[in-house]
Amino acid sequence: MQPQKKFRRTHISRLVTSILLMGQVWLHFIQGKTCYHKILEHMVTAGPGSILPVLLVNGCAGMIFTIQTARELVKFDAVNTVGGAFALAFCRELAPILTASIIAGQVGSAFAAEIGEMSVTEQIDALYMLKTDPIDYLVVPRVIACCLMLPILTILGLVIGICGGVFAAMQFYQVDPEIFLESVRKFLAVADILTVLLKAFIFGVLVAVIGCNWGLTTTGGAKQVGESATGAVVTSWVVIFIIDFLLSLLLYEKLI
Numbered sequence: 512m513q514p515q516k517k518f519r520r521t522h523i524s525r526l527v528t529s530i531l532l533m534g535q536v537w538l539h540f541i542q543g544k545t546c547y548h549k550i551l552e553h554m555v556t557a558g559p560g561s562i563l564p565v566l567l568v569n570g571c572a573g574m575i576f577t578i579q580t581a582r583e584l585v586k587f588d589a590v591n592t593v594g595g596a597f598a599l600a601f602c603r604e605l606a607p608i609l610t611a612s613i614i615a616g617q618v619g620s621a622f623a624a625e626i627g628e629m630s631v632t633e634q635i636d637a638l639y640m641l642k643t644d645p646i647d648y649l650v651v652p653r654v655i656a657c658c659l660m661l662p663i664l665t666i667l668g669l670v671i672g673i674c675g676g677v678f679a680a681m682q683f684y685q686v687d688p689e690i691f692l693e694s695v696r697k698f699l700a701v702a703d704i705l706t707v708l709l710k711a712f713i714f715g716v717l718v719a720v721i722g723c724n725w726g727l728t729t730t731g732g733a734k735q736v737g738e739s740a741t742g743a744v745v746t747s748w749v750v751i752f753i754i755d756f757l758l759s760l761l762l763y764e765k766l767i
Contacts, residue, residue, distance in 0.1 A: 526746070529724040535646055536654050536720060544644065545651040553656035557618045557715075562664060564613050569668035572609055573675030576601050581684045590684050594694025597676050602699055606669040607707050608755055611714035614661055615747035619722035622653055623743035626726025627736040635727065645727065654719040661715035662708045669707065706762050713758070714751055721747045 539545060581593045626649055629635055638645050673695065680686035725743035729735050
């Protein structure tokens with residue numbers, strides 16, 4: 512029981528420090544204290560470096576969702592409305608969550624491992640000796656990069672998911688692509704796209720802050736670095752789903 516209690520305390524304390532770190536990040540960003548030349552490097556990691564799994568997962572998810580939805584709608588002779596169901600569920604929820612989860616697994620874990628290694632090898636202390644704030648040098652550029660790239664990746668994943676849905680509907684249920692896309696257009700409003708972008712932006716902040724915080728709070732050796740990377744991913748997933756639930760309640764209840 513004692514190790515479990517210690518594990519819970521550690522995670523709770525890290526969540527608290529993540530909230531504090533998020534406040535520090537925005538304060539430093541407003542004050543213009545950041546290494547802007549590092550942002551492009553992290554944008555490559557968070558964007559082009561992650562685009563292939565994002566497209567593959569969203570494309571496959573779009574086809575799977577369409578197949579499962581259309582199979583049920585066929586029973587009610589309403590297969591032509593499969594695009595609308597696709598728009599309501601996949602476009603609003605699945606695309607941003609799937610994309611953020613992939614970024615958390617690939618980018619958030621990398622942030623935690625990189626900064627965690629710097630922490631256990633006392634490179635963070637060396638930055639302080641050089642009068643360089645680790646938040647300005649390590650955290651803020653990563654947060655900005657994720658905030659910029661995650662909305663772009665989410666829109667690309669959304670487009671590929673729709674293409675996968677069109678293909679599955681046409682291939683397996685002979686639904687004309689124009690009918691599918693028209694149904695999507697009727698159900699998917701501009702406000703929904705803006706909401707998806709807002710979610711992606713928030714998820715980008717969460718993934719970057721949690722990954723960086725788990726790295727900064729790493730102590731010990733190589734084993735603890737791996738544990739921090741894993742813990743950052745799991746925590747990011749849990750927080751993403753909780754925040755998505757709250758955002759859905761706040762935003763879509765007002766839109767209905």
